[in-house]
Amino acid sequence: MMDQNYNFAFLDERTKKRIRRALLKAVAVPGYQVPFGSREMPFAYGWGTGGVQITASIIGLSDVLKVIDQGADDTTNAVNIRRFFARTTGVATTGKTREATLIQTRHRIPEVALTEAQILVYQVPMPEPMSRLEPSRRETIKMHALSEYGLMHVRLYEDIAQLGAISRAYDYPVMVNERYLMSPSPIPKFDNPKMHMNPALQLFGAGREKRLYAIPPYTAVRSLDFEDHPFEVQRWDHACALCGATESYLDEMIVDDAGSRLFVCSDSDYCEERRDAGQVGTQQAVTLHDALATPADAITTSEQEAA
Amino acid sequence: MYVAVKGGAAAIESSWRLLETQRRGDTAITELSVAQIREQLSLAVDRVMSEGSLYDPELAALAIKQASGDLMEAIFLLRAYRTTLPRLGYSEPLDTARIALVRRISAAFKEVPGGQLLGPTYDYTQRLLDFALLAEGDGAATSPLVPTEEAGAVPETPSATVPRINDLLAREGLLETPQPVDAAPPGDLTRDPLMFPADRALRLQALARGDEGWLLAMGYSTQRGYANSHPFAGEIRRGFVSVELVPDELGFAIDIGDLEVTECQMINQFGGSREVPPQFTQGYGLAFGGAERKTMAMALVDRALRADELGEPRVAPAQDEEFVLSHADNVEASGFVQHLKLPHYVDFQAELELVRKLRVAHAAAIKEAA
Numbered sequence: 001m002m003d004q005n006y007n008f009a010f011l012d013e014r015t016k017k018r019i020r021r022a023l024l025k026a027v028a029v030p031g032y033q034v035p036f037g038s039r040e041m042p043f044a045y046g047w048g049t050g051g052v053q054i055t056a057s058i059i060g061l062s063d064v065l066k067v068i069d070q071g072a073d074d075t076t077n078a079v080n081i082r083r084f085f086a087r088t089t090g091v092a093t094t095g096k097t098r099e100a101t102l103i104q105t106r107h108r109i110p111e112v113a114l115t116e117a118q119i120l121v122y123q124v125p126m127p128e129p130m131s132r133l134e135p136s137r138r139e140t141i142k143m144h145a146l147s148e149y150g151l152m153h154v155r156l157y158e159d160i161a162q163l164g165a166i167s168r169a170y171d172y173p174v175m176v177n178e179r180y181l182m183s184p185s186p187i188p189k190f191d192n193p194k195m196h197m198n199p200a201l202q203l204f205g206a207g208r209e210k211r212l213y214a215i216p217p218y219t220a221v222r223s224l225d226f227e228d229h230p231f232e233v234q235r236w237d238h239a240c241a242l243c244g245a246t247e248s249y250l251d252e253m254i255v256d257d258a259g260s261r262l263f264v265c266s267d268s269d270y271c272e273e274r275r276d277a278g279q280v281g282t283q284q285a286v287t288l289h290d291a292l293a294t295p296a297d298a299i300t301t302s303e304q305e306a307a
Numbered sequence: 308m309y310v311a312v313k314g315g316a317a318a319i320e321s322s323w324r325l326l327e328t329q330r331r332g333d334t335a336i337t338e339l340s341v342a343q344i345r346e347q348l349s350l351a352v353d354r355v356m357s358e359g360s361l362y363d364p365e366l367a368a369l370a371i372k373q374a375s376g377d378l379m380e381a382i383f384l385l386r387a388y389r390t391t392l393p394r395l396g397y398s399e400p401l402d403t404a405r406i407a408l409v410r411r412i413s414a415a416f417k418e419v420p421g422g423q424l425l426g427p428t429y430d431y432t433q434r435l436l437d438f439a440l441l442a443e444g445d446g447a448a449t450s451p452l453v454p455t456e457e458a459g460a461v462p463e464t465p466s467a468t469v470p471r472i473n474d475l476l477a478r479e480g481l482l483e484t485p486q487p488v489d490a491a492p493p494g495d496l497t498r499d500p501l502m503f504p505a506d507r508a509l510r511l512q513a514l515a516r517g518d519e520g521w522l523l524a525m526g527y528s529t530q531r532g533y534a535n536s537h538p539f540a541g542e543i544r545r546g547f548v549s550v551e552l553v554p555d556e557l558g559f560a561i562d563i564g565d566l567e568v569t570e571c572q573m574i575n576q577f578g579g580s581r582e583v584p585p586q587f588t589q590g591y592g593l594a595f596g597g598a599e600r601k602t603m604a605m606a607l608v609d610r611a612l613r614a615d616e617l618g619e620p621r622v623a624p625a626q627d628e629e630f631v632l633s634h635a636d637n638v639e640a641s642g643f644v645q646h647l648k649l650p651h652y653v654d655f656q657a658e659l660e661l662v663r664k665l666r667v668a669h670a671a672a673i674k675e676a677a
Binding site: 236 | 497
């Protein structure tokens with residue numbers, strides 16, 4: 001039931017209109033960060049205010065809303081945001097990716113392929129992909145204007161020179177439409193390939209930093225890499241313990257005092273759908289070993305386990 | 308078999324209930340009323356109104372009550388309410404020379420037109436805990452520190468024209484008078500995002516709603532050599548000024564009410580240059596209610612941020628507008644620092660996978676070398 005004390009989706013219509021205008025600009029210039037008059041929301045900055053403002057501006061009565069955080073619908077912040085929209089709009093909500101028309105997410109892209117009928121709204125903490133290299137926005141705006149991205153390439157090169165691999169595991173920088181360097185938000189790089197030529201409209205909102213950006217449907221999104229160090233995504237030695245999936249992003253849980261780990265799908269809807277279809281995992285936790293441990297250490301560890 | 312944890316919704320509802328219990332405290336003790344907060348914690352109310360950017364003592368007091376006295380939380384509550392209010396129009400500039408004074412001092416001149424008025428201040432209280440206040444509930448218990456019969460009443464003079472010291476100095480040419488850079492009306496920080504470089508009007512807006520602690524530390528740093536400011540408190544005044552609005556239908560200004568404000572004008576040294584004769588420069592601070600510490604710090608920071616305009620080298624953090632202004636808003640800062648409480652296990656997993664992979668590669672490299 002909608003709360004009548006507030007306007008539909010909380011924000012007033014003029015504010016929503018201004019945000020939609022900024023979104024149109026964002027769609028017209030893929031990957032470009034559009035400054036917008038971000039409002040204080042009844043959520044703390046850093047907790048999804050950008051995504052919430054986008055969702056509030058585009059949600060309509062016929063929408064079906066899904067909200068996820070870390071891939072799951074039942075994490076507290078996802079629950080809070082979903083309930084906020086249920087309360088201020090009265091629209092239907094769902095946990096099922098396939099049923100949703102509008103999906104607000106933090107840190108993940110659902111495993112199930114999205115369609116042209118869907119919009120994915122990302123919550124973004126730091127929209128500027130170069131913020132850790134150049135903290136001044138005044139400078140990075142110039143660098144974007146000139147497509148001057150050498151700084152980022154040098155950073156990635158230095159990683160390889162020093163560590164043998166690029167050390168960005170999430171929020172891995174992408175080039176959108178071969179023009180703008182963009183932060184994909186802190187999704188794991190596992191999800192980066194899903195952004196490329198995605199049929200769904202992808203919208204990004206950074207409330208505190210007051211920026212919006214977008215990837216229109218079927219836009220090229222390329223994760224930065226080098227010819228001799230091609231981009232690659234995370235892989236696990238384990239399948240999901242619940243549904244047996246080998247192609248999904250996994251969460252790791254510590255399940256006992258010995259430090260045994262249980263790997264399960266981060267996308268809770270994907271995992272549930274597979275289990276409903278009869279897929280079963282090992283249901284087993286696993287013991288991990290220190291790759292650098294000497295044989296003596298290993299004996300001690302197994303003795304402790306035996307005890 | 309492991310079952311994924313559900314029940315976020317139930318946990319949230321329990322959390323609301325526990326929060327309510329925490330707020331109320333011991334129910335054997337009388338509940339604090341919003342009116343009591345407004346009247347007896349008035350400086351907290353003033354800070355919440357300033358940094359919440361909404362002049363409404365009752366709602367600010369309500370926010371303080373709801374936030375169990377956590378002022379940043381109260382500021383956030385007020386901001387989140389403010390954002391839902393329609394923007395009816397912009398007032399005329401406040402004329403702080405026409406003021407019903409509560410307090411007014413100048414540290415630059417012994418005697419000034421309009422006089423020095425000490426007013427309510429903690430400055431000379433000796434900071435001794437007043438144990439008489441412990442004996443509460445007894446209306447007759449009067450603090451020995453306030454022996455006069457008008458205890459509690461805010462000394463307020465009738466509204467009068469009290470010329471600002473800065474205007475008097477500027478008349479003699481001793482003090483620069485900053486002029487608007489162009490004729491365009493000042494921007495509005497609450498409608499459009501702050502971009503850099505920001506003009507002084509926008510900088511002052513950001514400072515006025517900026518966190519008092521941040522401004523205090525930044526202002527303090529300028530006194531300790533991180534940017535040279537040599538400030539004098541030219542004038543600090545606190546009092547009630549009227550707000551005037553020109554409605555389109557009328558075409559002339561009408562008085563829509565009074566605001567209590569504290570205003571600080573710092574006077575700073577400036578050597579002058581070949582083009583500009585030697586004169587003093589200024590920094591400005593303004594906040595709602597009684598906010599002397601805030602406005603003094605604000606004036607120091609405002610002056611430091613004018614480095615480019617006055618041709619001074621930018622050498623200190625307090626002179627870097629992007630650094631100072633991007634981090635001044637405590638609603639933003641508090642939210643982002645505390646968002647680290649949110650689950651980040653997807654990203655942490657990504658890092659774990661990477662570190663494990665690197666360690667395997669490291670182990671392989673050692674083996675190869677051996």
